[in-house]
Amino acid sequence: MLNIADTLARWCRAARPFALATVVDVTGSTPLPVGTSVAVDHDGNAAGSISGGCVEGAVYELCRHVLREAGLPRRARFGPSGDDAFAVGLTCGGELDVFVQYVDPTAHAHLAAALTGVAGGRPAAVAQLVEGPGHLLGSTLSVLGDGHASSAGLADGPAGRAVAEEARALLRAGRGGRATVGGDAESCPEPLTVFVHVHAPRPRMLIFGAVDFAAALSETSRFLGYRVTVCDARPVFATPARFPHADEIVIDWPHRYLRRTEVDERTAVCVLTHDAKFDVPLLRLALDLPVGYIGAMGSRRTHEERLRLLREAGVSGGQLARLHSPIGLDLGARTPQETAVSITAEIIARANDATGLPLSRTTGPIHRPPRPGPVPAPGDRYRSPTPR
Template identity: 70%
Template sequence: MLNIADTLRQWCREARPFALATVVQVSGSAPLPVGTALAVDTDGTAVGSVSGGCVEAAVYELCQDVLAHCGPPTRAGFGYSDDDAFAAGLTCGGEIDVLVQRVDPAAEPHLVAALEAVAAGRSCAVAHIIDGPGELLGRTLHVPAEGPHDGTLGGENDQVVVAHAHALLRAGRTAPIEVGGDTDTCPTKLTVLVHTHARRPRMLIFGAVDFAAALSQAGRFLGHHVTVCDARPVFATRARFPYADEIVTDWPHRYLAATETDARTAVCVLTHDAKFDVPLLRLALALPVGYVGAMGSRRTHGHRSDLLREAGVPEEQLARLHSPIGLDLGARTPEETAISITAEIIAHANRGTGLPLSHGTGRIHRPAPPLPRLATAP
């Protein structure tokens, strides 16, 4: 639902009831991921999408029906149809389940608070019951990245859901979880979809070179918070890097040691100068970041790897290094190289092969990586 947060926030401010249709389950090559939503207000205005166009009309009718009759939440499935060209089917061959519910802003102040947080750029999650007892179906819970949660899903499962929501926020993922079903502690079994609005993943580019200028633009386009860092102030300027969110003049390894990183951070080393690369990569490869890549020829990579071994970097950390950086696209210009690098970052994050889809078989969309494990007390 957070894909249409701006409009929902406006409707809530106007105390305007609306029907919310949320994709809660996907199989096969469905066009949009779990958590994507379409909403319809009492005037019939629609915003968002659940299928990219395939089944929008049928879902719109369900929304209008729920609004008109103030009915309970309802779940509907849509799949491939080739018998009737006008049937509500997904021509891509996938299947989706959609939960449709009426939302009255006056009765959902915690949802309104979540939408306000998204508008303000704060990280938060919305836990949304998508399967369970009828009286609980459609309930939501607002989980800020910091501070207490707001609302309730029914009591005994709230703290467990909040812990999962924080883990998903750290990973920047929207995903369903199952909680309850324990007769002693949490007898009510629920499937809860955790919608997350996390801050943009970071892309740290080291080396104020032409390739960095193109990469900063590509990274910004893909939604990264881009930082360009170089020890030479004459090159690290706003004029050269208009698309970067931050430009830092500092020694690369010193900046990396002092800045915040997480499992979604991409570290791109474009300096190909040993005096910068070795201390920087030695630190980067020891951090739990999502991607570490370094520019240079195969000869440069071999020499740099020897220097890293001499600096004490173990082989299991060296195996994390993507070097020469990028996928083999035949790239030559800075712009083409930026596409090559960002393509590798995407493939690595999503466990893709980097091969043409026409060379493969089976499903196009891979299952999501395993959910992050909850931290446990020692």
């Protein structure tokens, strides 16, 4: 849904009804991920894509049917096209489950605010009820960045509160997906399956060390959607002119800045100083935090010496196992730009539990479902612990 937030926001503001088709489940290799949507209005205008072309025509007609009926949502599953060249199916061999619902913006007034916010870059989550009692199918609920929830079809009762809390948790974690709530007397007697679309604040890339490699890494990270901070204790090196792609430049001792800044499970920490007086206190602190990635630059000799110093500082073997050092994948990188690609490739592989091997040397699906991860507790943001 959020892939076409700007168009949907415009249609909502104009009170223009539309049919919304969303990929809510995939099996195997598919062109686009779960959460991708197509919308069709009464004039036949379409926005978005869910398959890169293979099943677009069939989904478009299904949307037109739902628009004519203006009634209950429909489900459709598309698999491999098989031997028939004219069959409707996916040429990539995967399967996708599509949920199609009728949306009347006057009955889903909260959507306009959420979609307008997303189109403007603000965080929001939108939950669609895709499995459950017939009278609730297609119900929507939105959560804005301040945590305020609004809904259509979900009463202000246990079920609505359970869906709102799930949407808030996924918004904090920065990832969408399917979730099941209810199924118990306290929340809701019947289990409800919702698909939560999330537009979260950009994840953080914390780069320590104002060196040439940091300049290249900040550019690559910005391209990948990170909010980039470059930190160095030396003001002569940490300047906006040297790091035009950084969102923030901090002049401070690295460990002191890390202690006072906010991080979460999507944060990447890259230590490029390869200087023990900076690295050891910084990594000792970073390895205590539930961040997504910690990497440190240096030769293998530097790495071994760094490990020795960290052990002497009381860092456990379990903590050291989280450290990616020497940083990056083995791409034969030499220039700062090549090294930045090597580092970000390792971060992407780590985030997706992937091997980093050439696809020609692996088997199984190319596209993997997002890796599940812990969701922070309500209202929780990670801060560095008090130093030992």
